[in-house]
Amino acid sequence: MRNTRADVVAAALRVLAGQGLESCSMRRVAAELDVQPSALYHHVPNKQSLLALMADEIVRRVRLASTDPRALCTELRAAMLAVRDGADVVATVEAFRLGSSAVEHRLAELVGADGGRTLLLYTFGHTQSTQTHRQAAEFGALLDSEPGEGSEPGTANAGMGEQPDDLDASFARGLDIILAGLAAAPPRERILPRV
Amino acid sequence: MRNTRADVVAAALRVLAGQGLESCSMRRVAAELDVQPSALYHHVPNKQSLLALMADEIVRRVRLASTDPRALCTELRAAMLAVRDGADVVATVEAFRLGSSAVEHRLAELVGADGGRTLLLYTFGHTQSTQTHRQAAEFGALLDSEPGEGSEPGTANAGMGEQPDDLDASFARGLDIILAGLAAAPPRERILPRV
DNA sequence: ACCTGAACACCGTTCAAGT
């Protein structure tokens, strides 16, 4: 049975979630589909386009209907964190569409153009940071427990400084600050994002 | 004449600024120094470490002495934008040190831990977005055609939607919003970033 | 329409060996 473009995107997302962006090569995605690497180029012009489709799929998971900007940002964050390196992929792709991103547009409807963009880019920044930091912590945990014999638990947390997770709460507090700023000095334009 | 570690970092930054992150391979950096690729591993354990040293060098260009958080963020932004893909490199590396970054620490002294982190991660998000967007615009200016996408209507503008540069002003307005939020609801802790 | 097979010009990293 032959593959469709949706199959390629789905396979790529499986590889991304499982092995991360570094290992998400065209060749590995092809292997995931039991197909030669060159076969992918029948469904997708290049790797960048594939990444864009993957980002779209991740973002599609957030419900844009919400009327609460805080909920919207939190959901976007969760959707990105749900996939390994999801924040990097989504943030990079969404940067291309800065004026025409669906999420930005929705946020702009709710809090104005400047507020919407500020919320969006803060969300990207914090979530990328969170994801990188967590992956580094995971990796450090592996290095600590890897050397089979000799070193038993009790070794001080080598490398990482942050507690298990202040990070979701930290994100929420930043959101509060921005929303407080918007309440304090409401924007002049309310509906359309700046083109 | 033999090279030192600083030479390697300098060469890597030259390649980054000139050809971008994609082309900043160990092999190209080695070529920049007229040396075999393997020679680099005498100065640096791997590519990641080299990128970290490059990020440090970029960040060192910002004066931490400033007492104005707005100036600090603007300078950090300028330093990252001054090097091709500088925002990506710095943001990725700084995410590792979330609790212990020098810039974050300084910002936390000025506006509290939550405000500092919010300002920093907003700055990363907006600057990465700006840089990606500008590079895409540059690229689009050369090859002006795109395989059918058609997700978001409203922008008839072929290629890029944003005007030459709202982006610096957009950044400044976001900064205003966050600082207004901090003024409206001042943080309880003033000096130390949260560990 | 969808795929194979082979090729091209690249990667990061390791390691024995030179000076």
Add this chain to the structure above:
DNA sequence: ACCTGAACACCGTTCAAGT
């Protein structure tokens, strides 16, 4: 201490050719 040369296991992309 600093570097070479060769190797290993990878990349993205193209293209003629098959079905």
